[in-house]
Amino acid sequence: MAAGWVRLALLAGCVLGALSPGRAQAARTYSREANQAAAAAAERGTADIEFRIAKLNQVWDKAQRLQLSPVKQAELHSDLKIQEKDELNWKKLKADGLDEDGEKEAKLRRNFNVILTKYRLDGRKDAVSLDTxxxxxxxxxxxxxxxxxxxxxxxxxxxxxxxxxxxxxxxxxxxxxxxxxxxxxxxxxxxxxxxxxxxxxxxxxxxxxxxxxxxxxxxxxxxxxxxxxxxxxxxxxxxxxxxxxDENSEFSEPRVLELWDMAKRSNFTGDELDSIKEELKHFETKIEKHYHYQEQLDLSHQKLKHVETIGDKEHLSRNKEKYAMLTEKTKELGYKVKKHMQDLLARLSKGGLSHNEL
CATH class of the missing domain: 1.20.81 (Receptor-associated Protein)
Incomplete structure (x- = not known):
């Protein structure tokens, strides 16, 4: 029995070796075993596993090795959480035979590539340009x-x-x-x-x-x-x-302005537009709160580095706690903002916002 497993292992090694480096990497990245292991580790609460999908953990690990700034890391974490949620939902759809043309799968791949490009994790930029x-x-x-x-x-x-x-x-x-x-x-x-x-x-x-x-x-x-x-x-x-x-503009945040322009171009009634405007005001407030925590996180990071050079253990402990709290809050708000944006785009593109959604 043991000899049989050895032969299988050698055969798998030969197959991966025959692949090009890119395909071999893809085979490892997308392997069912790796994803299942990541999911199992996440369920056990393993500290170093952030996501239930192996390739997302690989991206997260690479970003940390390249020392992205704290704000960029928090933003990347939010994007990867959205990607994780979408990919897990897609797996359920695929199991039910609801993506026969592969359209949703292609969109997921494109969104993943957008993330890699956005954070310069696609190999086209060196590590120096990442630390912004x-x-x-x-x-x-x-x-x-x-x-x-x-x-x-x-x-x-x-x-x-x-x-x-x-x-x-x-x-x-x-x-x-x-x-x-x-x-x-x-x-x-x-x-x-x-x-x-x-x-x-x-x-x-x-x-x-x-x-x-x-x-x-x-x-x-x-x-x-x-x-x-x-x-x-x-x-x-x-x-x-x-x-x-324009001081008289309804909104100032670009994503909210884009949504408001989309709403005005659609066939909404005056009452519906008023409801949408209120929803977008709440959304803009959420975005501003997220920006505030991003700034606080960056300032906390700078202060933490300063305290580390002084070597004051008491101050260092307090600053680490505050930094950890701000990191988690920034990640949480980032996810909520991006998920809210995703939901608003979907709802507006379908032609309206129902009253129970507001």
């Missing part, structure tokens, strides 16, 4: 570098114009980052469509070809929508730089 500080980035334009040259040029124009005070620069930085996230999502979707077009050329079965054509048609439509959205977002930034912030 949220508050410093918000206030120091010289350290803000955007991938898009047009965006970087517009940012430099905004921060040298003298038109915006410190609070407005902070809000403006959020808008620019929000736009860059959209651009990255657009490029990832475009790469997805391009890869599927290449695969489509090699499809033999007529039924497979028809399914792939339907898939590509939906992806091209989504790609056009995202491209229009990116263009509209950039035009908003240009207008904002030229005119400044």
């Amino acid at each position: 500080n949220y508050v410093k980035d918000s206030m120091d334009s010289e350290n803000d570098v955007f991938d898009d040259p047009k965006l970087e040029k517009l940012w430099n124009k905004a921060t040298t114009s003298g038109k915006f005070n410190d609070d407005e620069v902070r809000k403006l930085r959020r808008e620019f980052q929000h736009h860059q996230d959209k651009v990255e999502e657009y490029h990832i979707l475009r790469e997805t469509v391009s890869r599927n077009e290449d695969i489509h050329q090699n499809v033999i079965s007529p039924s497979e070809a028809h399914m792939k054509e339907d898939f590509l048609h939906s992806k091209h439509a989504e790609l056009k929508d995202k491209h229009r959205n990116v263009q509209a977002s950039f035009e908003r930034l240009r207008t904002l730089i030229h005119q400044g912030y």
Whole structure:
């Protein structure tokens, strides 16, 4: 019996060895055994297991090795929690045969790639560029570098114009980052469509070809929508730089403004729009609270490093407790904000918010 297990182990090793490095990694990452082990460890309460899915733990471990700033780590944790929830829900759908065309699976892969790109965990940036500080980035334009040259040029124009005070620069930085996230999502979707077009050329079965054509048609439509959205977002930034912030505007947070514009373009009644506006006000308050904890977390991190150099054990213990509390609170709020955003987008895109949802 033992010899049989040895032969199986050797066979598995040969199979993995025959794969390319990328595929071998994928085989390890997506193996059922690894995911089951991660889930079992999570249920046992193992301290070093954050997620029930192996690949998410690998991303989390890599981020910690690369020493992302505390705020970035908290943000990444929230994104991975959302990804985990969506992937676990998808597994249930797949078991019930409700994703035959693979559309939901493709969306999950794209969302995962967006996370890797957003936090520079896709291997295209070195570790030095990862250690960014949220508050410093918000206030120091010289350290803000955007991938898009047009965006970087517009940012430099905004921060040298003298038109915006410190609070407005902070809000403006959020808008620019929000736009860059959209651009990255657009490029990832475009790469997805391009890869599927290449695969489509090699499809033999007529039924497979028809399914792939339907898939590509939906992806091209989504790609056009995202491209229009990116263009509209950039035009908003240009207008904002030229005119400044409108003091009479209903909202100031870019994600809330986007949702409010979506609501106004839909066929809602006046009463429905009033209900949506109240919901969005609550959402904006939640976002501002999240930003507040991000700033407090960063300040706590700086203070903790200072206390560590002094060597005062009593102060160090208190600061570690506060830092741990702020870390967990920032993660919690980050998850709630992103989940709320996800829910609002889904509900608004369906045409309304029912009264029991408000």
